[in-house]
Amino acid sequence: MTETDPLLLQNFVPYLLNQAAEATSLDFQKYYKANYGMLRTEWRVLFHLGRYGSLTAKEICSRANIHKTKVSRAVVALEARRFLTRTEVAHDRRHEMLSLTPKGRAAFDDLVQEAKRYNTRLLSAFTEDERATVQRFLIRMADKA
Amino acid sequence: MTETDPLLLQNFVPYLLNQAAEATSLDFQKYYKANYGMLRTEWRVLFHLGRYGSLTAKEICSRANIHKTKVSRAVVALEARRFLTRTEVAHDRRHEMLSLTPKGRAAFDDLVQEAKRYNTRLLSAFTEDERATVQRFLIRMADKA
DNA sequence: TGTTGATAGTTACAAAAGCAACCAATAGCC
DNA sequence: GGCTATTGGTTGCTTTTGTAACTATCAACA
Incomplete structure (x- = not known):
């Protein structure tokens, strides 16, 4: 290169x-489309909630680098299919805590298993050193392009 | 990783x-958006024509891995702004040869210069070996995910 | 020839993303 | 307290993408 x-x-x-x-x-x-009818943003939101616990929409936005309208719509969709619930925050009614339902948790667990399998397959042809290089590269590109 | x-x-x-x-x-x-009002697909089509000479839409599709409807629309847009012209192929009127106009060529030349500068900046923190690893990795991911 | 099947490209419609305006609640400051 | 600015989130509208059906041309083989 x-x-x-x-x-x-x-x-x-x-x-x-x-x-x-x-x-x-x-x-x-x-x-995830075939098994849960999810869109990419929905899977990402689900992942964040599964991995990091209850979060507000705002926190998902900043962590995942997704625009708030996309998150908002994903939350609506995930809620409609009972993957997550919202609970109001007492001291600031602008926020809503988002958390996975048991159904959402189950989907998350399954998807993570699949993600790991897939990831392993993608990386199978590379040494640990090479993976580290690639990861460093990708993180840098994402950070400040 | x-x-x-x-x-x-x-x-x-x-x-x-x-x-x-x-x-x-x-x-x-x-x-390219600010300077030429181009969309990503348009830039990609322009690039292929600039880099590889006259091509049919079909050839661009397969080379660039872009769906034919996207190419079709990009070609319409690029033609409307006089970046390229179509010429019928005598022996098979289903094809159209696409080629850059002088204006298209000038845009291509400029964009390639910019692309090189940008690329160099992106790669500046990596050794030649690391770049080779990353390139191999990315090509493999793109190829057979 | 003539019918069937493939191929290049376009168009029409639906799904998704991007953007800006918009609520409602809170914070800050006078 | 009351005015203004900010913040979290939603809604509506436009642009872009994805998908499938369609047109027109050519190929192949009976």
């Missing part, structure tokens, strides 16, 4: 990232 | 790829 001419798509980082992201996301999406 | 529990988002490849792809794409998009 040198910077010498001419620019090939194979060397252009945003392009490579997009191709890779799209391919893997679509692949994994098949699973 | 080990596979041991619990699954953290920092370890989940599709998530990392998405964050990185979105951040870098949006960043670069600012440039």
